[in-house]
Amino acid sequence: MAEEAVLRYLENNEEISDSGKFAEERGLSHDDIVNVIKSLNGFRYVDAEDIKKERWVLTEEGRSYTEAGSPEFQVLLAVPVEGIAREDLQKKVEPSIFKIGWSQALKNKWIKMGKPNVSREVQHVEDKVKVVLLRIQNGEAISSEDIEALKKRKLITQQMWKGYSVRKGPNYAAERKKVATDLTRENLQRGDWKELEFKEYNFSAKGQPLEGGHLHPLLKVRRQVQMIFLQMGFEEMPTNNFVESSFWNFDALFQPQQHPARDSHDTFFLKEPSSTKTLPEDYVERVKEVHERGGYGSRGYGYDWKREEANKNLLRTHTTAVSSRMLYLLAQKPFAPKKYYSIDRVFRNEAVDRTHLAEFHQIEGVVCDRGLALGDLIGVLHDFFSRLGMSKLRFKPAYNPYTEPSMEIFSYHEGFKKWVEVGNSGMFRPEMLRPMGLPEDVQVIAWGLSLERPTMILYGIDNIRDLFGHKVDLGLIKRNPICRLGIQYTESTS
Ligand code: PHE
Missing domain, CATH: 3.30.930.10 (Bira Bifunctional Protein; Domain 2)
Structure with missing residues (x-):
């Protein structure tokens, strides 16, 4: 719909000068029009140029006053012709509205704090704040003093509006050609592959994120x-086997039993089972011998080698x-x-x-x-x-x-x-x-x-x-x- 509107319009018109107005005149959503323009621009059907406009929009507070009237107006309305005690007036108006409206109405000289009652200074006033807010909402022009005053009261904020102006591009056509993404058997049989326009590969496309597991x-x-x-x-x-005996972890490696690495400060020993059941006995004898007295050209360490120490289980x-x-x-x-x-x-x-x-x-x-x-x-x-x-x-x-x-x-x-x-x-x-x-x-x-x-x-x-x-x-x-x-x-x- 939106695409058709843009392409058809350009068939007989030089340009769409403002995508915002274009969308509004046709009752289309500007977001849709913008998406279509971006896509058409990508394929060079159209040349689009950015338009940026700053505009004023109502804050939530500002919007609420377009219905109920400004707080000062609401306060004024709550003051009866014969006057009212301040406490009673306060009860008639919502606290947050009263706070703002009271001081603003006094400043405007709409009301007066007399003794003992609050009274009206004016009978009829125009709620200018509401009127100006409504005009801003309708996109009408506003004087800079009014803008200043509402900005100060945080009833309006500035917003950047982005749209496009659009002209025909080098690939312009009144209708977008369907591009083929695959060459099928039927294309080959019918011979229509000759006329087909194929979609170009996008080598910089990111691709789908992987669904599968991930290796650490x-x-x-x-x-x-x-x-x-x-x-x-x-x-x-x-x-x-994470659990090992001290024998294979240390003794077989000629690491003496009093070596600091064999201390519990450095090694995790097992409580249960705390010692190993079997070791190759004749080999254990030769290990004991080499620790105590050496051999094979070595003098050994010359200490009393203890079997209990070698039996101790540990985490290797x-x-x-x-x-x-x-x-x-x-x-x-x-x-x-x-x-x-x-x-x-x-x-x-x-x-x-x-x-x-x-x-x-x-x-x-x-x-x-x-x-x-x-x-x-x-x-x-x-x-x-x-x-x-x-x-x-x-x-x-x-x-x-x-x-x-x-x-x-x-x-x-x-x-x-x-x-x-x-x-x-x-x-x-x-x-x-x-x-x-x-x-x-x-x-x-x-x-x-x-x-x-x-x-x-x-x-x-x-x-x-x-x-x-x-x-x-x-x-x-x-x-x-x-x-x-x-x-x-x-x-x-x-
Ligand atoms: N076991 C040594 C270490 O834990 C590493 C090593 C392996 C050194 C084999 C010499 C020979 O750091």
Whole structure:
């Protein structure tokens, strides 16, 4: 309807000078006309130009006076010819109206506060406020003094009115051509595809928001890391036991029983069941021996190793607990080289802050083969990290009870313009590997890092609690990109 009106009108007329008047004359809604003009303009059927006009409209208060009359008028009407006591007058008029109307009527000298009564000063007055408000409502011209007075009383406000002037556009036609959105079998059979006009593709259309589920950033980065390990020929380790014994988490890793990490301030110990039921007894003996007296070229720690301490159940503090189990199992068979990885949850009794949580995820890689050396570790780390987009690496000597040498891994962050620590690594000690029964020429290189850290850097999240835990905003998970093309470290948002 509205579209037809606009196109037909332009067939015989140069222009629609004011869409507002145009709509009014035809009894059409201006909103409808505006929508039609915008659409026709988009397809260049018409050329539309904005018209902006400022106009005065009544406030809610102003509108109420067009019916009941201004407050001063209402007060005047309530004063009888013989006069009235102020309290009685007040009772006759609504309090809010009385408050305004009383002072305004006095100011207009319509009424007088005599003794003892209020009396009329005039018999007949015109309610000019009401008259002017009505004229504004009808869009009639008003003097600037009247405008000022009503504006001051907040009975009118200025409003921006937007409309269009419209002329024929380069694609003008009296009727909009139906454009085809699909080429159908029938179009081809009938041959009418030759005449059809096809709708152009809108390559910048946003598309429907996705209805389906959304993957958490940690899941996406975990997947990415998993793919890297698989491409490098690594096998996944079974990490589905969060509860571990101190033996596999610490003792098998040559971590002495008085080590501070084995304190309840750092580790969550289980109350129920508080200790493990079974451990491989002959291996336990060899572990006890190496802690107490050493062997394989080591002097050991020289303390009384206690079985009860090794039996204590805990929430594993690192996935290296799983690596120690896997290496022990590997040592029970004729030796074959292996590459293992894991990505799973670990627990530490930490004070929670913006970079620490009491539970997080570790990524771990382990390579076990004859004759491996530090150069192999450095090589595999370069391979692994460059696949994650970190090709500039530096290493710093470090200490772990179970590796020697040990190296912290730093990567140059192009966004932050500095070296950031990205992981920890080393060669497992003979005190760990030999009691397991691995042959003497077999070496194991390994490294570990958190999953949270690279995820935070990749997704520009600077508080770990926004990534994991009960404070995570589901909107973040919905908003983050489905995929990132290329692997790039983006600058953190703060
Ligand atoms: N387990 C170490 C950690 O928790 C990481 C690591 C794994 C270090 C393997 C060396 C070798 O930080």
